[in-house]
Amino acid sequence: MSLWVDKYRPTTLAKLDYHLEQAEDLKNMVQKRDFPHLLVHGPPGAGKKTRILCILRELYGSAAERLKVENMQFETASKKKLEILTISSNYHTEVNPSDAGIHDRIVVMELIKATAQTHHIDVGQKEFKVILLSNVDQLTRDAQHALRRTMEKYISTCRLILCANSTSRVLPAIRSRCVRIRVPAPTGSEIKNILHSICKREGLHLPDEFANRVIEASGRNLRRAILMLEACKVEQCPFTADQKITEPDYQVYIRNTANMMVSEQSPKVLLEVRNRFYDLLTRAIPCDLIFRGLLKECIKNCDDQLKREIIGIASEYQHRMIRGSKPIFHLEAFAACYMAIYKKYIESSLEGFM
Amino acid sequence: MHAFLKTGKLGAPTDVKKPSTSRAKDDKKDLTPWVEKYRPKNVDDIVEQTEVVNVIRQAMKHGDFPNMLFYGPPGTGKTSIIHAAARQMFGSMYKDRILELNASDDRGIQVVREKIKSFALRKANPIGPDGKKCPPFKIIILDEADSMTGAAQTALRRIMEKEAHSTRFCLVCNYLSRIIKPIASRCTKFRFKPLSDEKSISRLEYICNEENLKADRSVLEKIVEASGGDLRQAVMCLQSITRLKGKNYEITVDDALDVIGLIPDEKINALWEACKKGNYSNVETLLENLLLEGYPGSQVIEQLNEKVIFSDELSDKQKVIIGDMLGECDYKLTEGSDEYLQLLSIFSTILIAWKSS
Ligand SMILES: Nc1ncnc2c1ncn2[C@@H]1O[C@H](COP(=O)(O)OP(=O)(O)O)[C@@H](O)[C@H]1O
Ligand SMILES: [Mg+2]
Numbered sequence: 001m002s003l004w005v006d007k008y009r010p011t012t013l014a015k016l017d018y019h020l021e022q023a024e025d026l027k028n029m030v031q032k033r034d035f036p037h038l039l040v041h042g043p044p045g046a047g048k049k050t051r052i053l054c055i056l057r058e059l060y061g062s063a064a065e066r067l068k069v070e071n072m073q074f075e076t077a078s079k080k081k082l083e084i085l086t087i088s089s090n091y092h093t094e095v096n097p098s099d100a101g102i103h104d105r106i107v108v109m110e111l112i113k114a115t116a117q118t119h120h121i122d123v124g125q126k127e128f129k130v131i132l133l134s135n136v137d138q139l140t141r142d143a144q145h146a147l148r149r150t151m152e153k154y155i156s157t158c159r160l161i162l163c164a165n166s167t168s169r170v171l172p173a174i175r176s177r178c179v180r181i182r183v184p185a186p187t188g189s190e191i192k193n194i195l196h197s198i199c200k201r202e203g204l205h206l207p208d209e210f211a212n213r214v215i216e217a218s219g220r221n222l223r224r225a226i227l228m229l230e231a232c233k234v235e236q237c238p239f240t241a242d243q244k245i246t247e248p249d250y251q252v253y254i255r256n257t258a259n260m261m262v263s264e265q266s267p268k269v270l271l272e273v274r275n276r277f278y279d280l281l282t283r284a285i286p287c288d289l290i291f292r293g294l295l296k297e298c299i300k301n302c303d304d305q306l307k308r309e310i311i312g313i314a315s316e317y318q319h320r321m322i323r324g325s326k327p328i329f330h331l332e333a334f335a336a337c338y339m340a341i342y343k344k345y346i347e348s349s350l351e352g353f354m
Numbered sequence: 355m356h357a358f359l360k361t362g363k364l365g366a367p368t369d370v371k372k373p374s375t376s377r378a379k380d381d382k383k384d385l386t387p388w389v390e391k392y393r394p395k396n397v398d399d400i401v402e403q404t405e406v407v408n409v410i411r412q413a414m415k416h417g418d419f420p421n422m423l424f425y426g427p428p429g430t431g432k433t434s435i436i437h438a439a440a441r442q443m444f445g446s447m448y449k450d451r452i453l454e455l456n457a458s459d460d461r462g463i464q465v466v467r468e469k470i471k472s473f474a475l476r477k478a479n480p481i482g483p484d485g486k487k488c489p490p491f492k493i494i495i496l497d498e499a500d501s502m503t504g505a506a507q508t509a510l511r512r513i514m515e516k517e518a519h520s521t522r523f524c525l526v527c528n529y530l531s532r533i534i535k536p537i538a539s540r541c542t543k544f545r546f547k548p549l550s551d552e553k554s555i556s557r558l559e560y561i562c563n564e565e566n567l568k569a570d571r572s573v574l575e576k577i578v579e580a581s582g583g584d585l586r587q588a589v590m591c592l593q594s595i596t597r598l599k600g601k602n603y604e605i606t607v608d609d610a611l612d613v614i615g616l617i618p619d620e621k622i623n624a625l626w627e628a629c630k631k632g633n634y635s636n637v638e639t640l641l642e643n644l645l646l647e648g649y650p651g652s653q654v655i656e657q658l659n660e661k662v663i664f665s666d667e668l669s670d671k672q673k674v675i676i677g678d679m680l681g682e683c684d685y686k687l688t689e690g691s692d693e694y695l696q697l698l699s700i701f702s703t704i705l706i707a708w709k710s711s
Contacts, residue, residue, distance in 0.1 A: 025598040032597050036387060036590075042648035138690070145501035149433075149456035155387060167615075168652035168687045173428040173528065176587035177389075179594040180615050185646040220646050288692040295695070304634055304709065308702040315683070315699040319691040 004230045005223055008198050011065070013054045017197075018047075018190040019183065026051070026181070030058045035128070037151055039136075039162045039175065042183030045221030048163055049134075051183060055161070056130060060091040074110055076103050086111075092130040098138040105143040108133065112150055116157040128159050137164040144171045151177045185220040188212075194222065195229055204233070209241040217245050224248075250285045251293065258297030265339035270332070277331045287327045291318045291334070298338055306345055313337050388593040389586050392561055394434045397442060401553045401585075403431055406544045410439050417443075417489040419522040421514065423499075423538060425530040426546025429586030432526045433497055440493055447488050451478065456497035466509045470494060474517035493522050500527035507534045514540055548583020551575070557585060558592055567596060569605040576607050580614040617649050622657050629705040637701050641694070651693035655684050658700065672707040679703040 010016050013030075016023045029035065038055075040048050056064040067087055072095075074082040084107055087094040095111060097104040115129050133139075139147075151160060151174070160178075167175055186194070192211055199206040214232070218225035231246045232239065257276045260269055280290055295314045299307045314334060321330035394400050397414070400407050406424070413419050424432040437452075444451045453473045455465075473494065480490040496502070502510070514523055514537070525541060527533060549557075558574045561567075569592070581588040594613045595605050611618065621644060628636040644654065662668065662676050683696040 028600055029597045034387060034597070036594065036597060041650065043646050046646075046648065142501065145498055149497055152390065153456075155390070166652075166693055167650040168693060169690055172584070172587075176429055176581075176584055176590055179590070179597065180613070182612075182615065182648040184648045288695070291692065292694055295698075304632065304702075304705060307634060308706045311695070311699050311702045315686065315691065315695040318695050319686045319689065322690045 003227070004198055004202075005226045008194075008201070008226070009050050009053075011054065011057055013051075013058050016047075016051065016054060017194050018186045022181070022183075023051075023054075026055055027058065029179075030055060035059070035159055037155070037160045037162070037178040038181055039164070039167065039170065039178035040181045040183060041164045041167050043185050043221070044165060045218075045223035045225075046183045046185040047222060048183045051181075052132060052161055052163060056089075056092055056132075059130070060089070064089045064091055066090070072111075074100070074103070074106050076106055082107070092132060094132040094134065096134045097143060098135045102140060102142075104140055105146050108139075108143050109146055109150065112154055112158055112160075116154045128157050130159050130161055132161045132163065134163045135165075136162040137166055137169045139170075141171075144174055148173045148177070186222050188215045188220065191215050191218065191220065191222055191225050195225065198226065198229070199239075202233075205238055207239055207241040210239050210243055213245055217247055250280060250283065250289075253280065254285075254290055254293035255297055258294045261294070261335055261339060262298060262301070262342070265343040270336055270339065273335050274328075274332050277328055277335075281327060287321055287331070288318065290331060291321075294334070298342075302342075302345070306341070309341060310338060313341070387590075388561060388565075389589050392557075392564075392589060394431065394438050395441070397435060397438050400431050400435050400438065401557055402549045403435070403544075403546055406435060406546070409542070409544070410435065414439060414443055419491070419493070419524075421518075421523045421525075421541045423525045423527075423530075423533065423541035423543045424546060425527050425533075425543065427548055427584060428528060429581075429584035429588075430546040430549060431585070432546050436493070436495055436524045436526065440495075443489055445486065445488065446484060451488075451492045452495060453492070454495040454497060463503075463506050463509045466506045466513065470510070470513055471517075474513060474521040478520055491520050491522055493524055495524045495526065497526045498528075499525040500529045500532035504534060507537055511536050511540070549585050550583075551578050554578040554581070554583070554585055554588055558588060561589065561592065565596070565601075567592075567601065567605070568603075570607075573605050573607055573610050576610045577614060580610075580616055615650070615653060617644070617653055617657055621647075621649075622654070622661065625701060626661065626704075629701055630708050632705060632709060634702070634705065637705060638698070641697055641701060645694060645697070651687050651697055652684065654697055655680055655687070655700070668707070669711060672711060675707050676700075676704055 013023045013027045038052075040052055042048050053064075067089055070086050070088065071083045072086050074084060076082060080103075082100055082103055084095060084099050093111060093115065095107065097107050100107045111131055115131055118129075147160075148171070162170075162174075162178065164170060167180065192215060195211050195214065196206055210232075214225055214228055218228060228245060228247075232243060235246060236243055253276070257273055257280075260273055260276075277290070281287075291314055295311065299310050302310065317330045317334040317337070320333075321327050324330060397407055397410055422436075424436070426432060440452050441448050453470070455469070473492065476492065478490050478492050479488070481487060496510075499507075510523075511534070523541070525533065525537070530538065530543070530545075555571070555574050555578050558569075558577065559571075562569050562574075574592075577588050577591050581591065591610070591613055595609050596603075598613070599605070599609060621640075625637060625640050625644070628640055645651075659677070659680055662673055662680070665673070668676070679700050683691075683700050687693065687696050
């Protein structure tokens, strides 16, 4: 039994539920013979991957859905062996280059060259194969530099579909070699339609009020909305309007951590908070989510000047975290810094009363 | 290897030069992206970069080249000009006389020593097989040279000296600062300017004409304006729209906006107004929504920058404060920082800046 997110994933461009005009445009593009490199970007859970799979299916028919998972071997310049997981059909290969860490350049280049070389194997009506690179916003500079000319050189046999959350970190030279496809998060009402249609096919009744709350909690992330809905079903079915929604527990945990920082500023709390950060990190919660979650709670009761100050330190420490090696240091530094500033603020406003 | 040979050492398919009769080749032509299809084949087709073009023309007349270093932003004709010049100069010998190495090739010291050296040692006959005269040297093109390691560049420097009699080097890069001094000082340096709007528009008009495309001048202006002097991007954009919308379609400004990735003015203005009114929670919501729409942070910064610079409401002092923050956050974004945090940092700065007026 597969999860609803997979079970109800549309497989053709015609079946996509929202951004219909874009789907139409994509269809148009696939039918032209000169399919370009694509750079698909948008927030998490907006349906980028689904759209890409639909494009592949449109290009190559159902054969693009017969997938095999393979570990591919690569060798670095210093003769170090790398094994990277790839998912491929006869016509395309998907890989997440950031799996290779700093060796991503080798993976990307080898893959493109290998794909271009096996080109004479009959590819049916299409002259090219597709390489799908996910998380390109995490590609190293080195790999991005290498992509520049390669994308031009091998274009007759190999097209790239690049997938990223944001294009800010993608070099301009690469951006200008792709057609950029922006996939916005679906709106609340679009998510609602999808939730309703899933429930209908599952033979479930979906109370409107309950649906609204799921959508609210999902933050316009369609994947999260469907996952939450399914989780709710496991807890209580049939659905009721006032049913409890199982929020991802890390969100609650981050919020509570922030509240501890707001209610008391002392070395003791700092120590407790630190342990909670460790907890979050060992559960592989993305650090930027932790920062965002903390910040949101921390600045709730501040005036604008103080908000500005705290946002400033959050963005500074988050940046340091990216550059540095151990996230915990920077989370802790943020917590300590915040507490110091906030304590001073509280004390000075109390003085005003006396 | 098959595919590699087919495209040759050079990105542009060489068979575009002469009109071909075979159907297969025509098909091929359909398939080439316009950026390649309309890559200048002749030095005279290069627009704008008059200084370089003049020097190269002179050099071709005399049949000799200095070592050259081209630098400048993407899509300004650097790669195109050197290939076009080589093709004109060497004619049919073209493929034997150039070696192109770019960032996708392994260019560690080992390769520099072996590949470049062995190519440099090859003889360059002053007379081609067809009996025509052919300049007696070879060109090594190091495209995207800014991504070569310092060690490899140092190794290169020695080869450049030793092989000076028979080999010319042409280094192409985006950032001059990444080329080590000893190499830079051995080359004649040419800066490639971003193309002017006028020249870019006329190039796009030419392409529209060739492709039987209907596009209003205002649309072309918008495309060019957004591409910031990068002609590759402008050409790419024009083709993207045609690909997405079909050929017998009159391109509108809205289509162009979307493909270029510009954020509609009203969205930026809404955030601006919220800052001006000092409504923080509004700023937060608007920003969240903007990112959910999938607009990249770097684009937000770019458009804000325009707005700040040309604003006549802000005092110079306020502009300085905001501009400083824009720069800092732009840098942090390219390093991979969280978009939401960085943009929030900018907008909260703008909000405070308004308050202090
Ligand atoms: N000065 C120019 N004149 C004519 N076309 C140009 C010029 N600059 C760029 N182009 C167009 O942009 C494309 C990319 O140019 P290229 O020379 O590869 O840029 P880069 O400077 O990044 O090497 C070319 O195929 C051509 O269509
Ligand atoms: Mg180039």
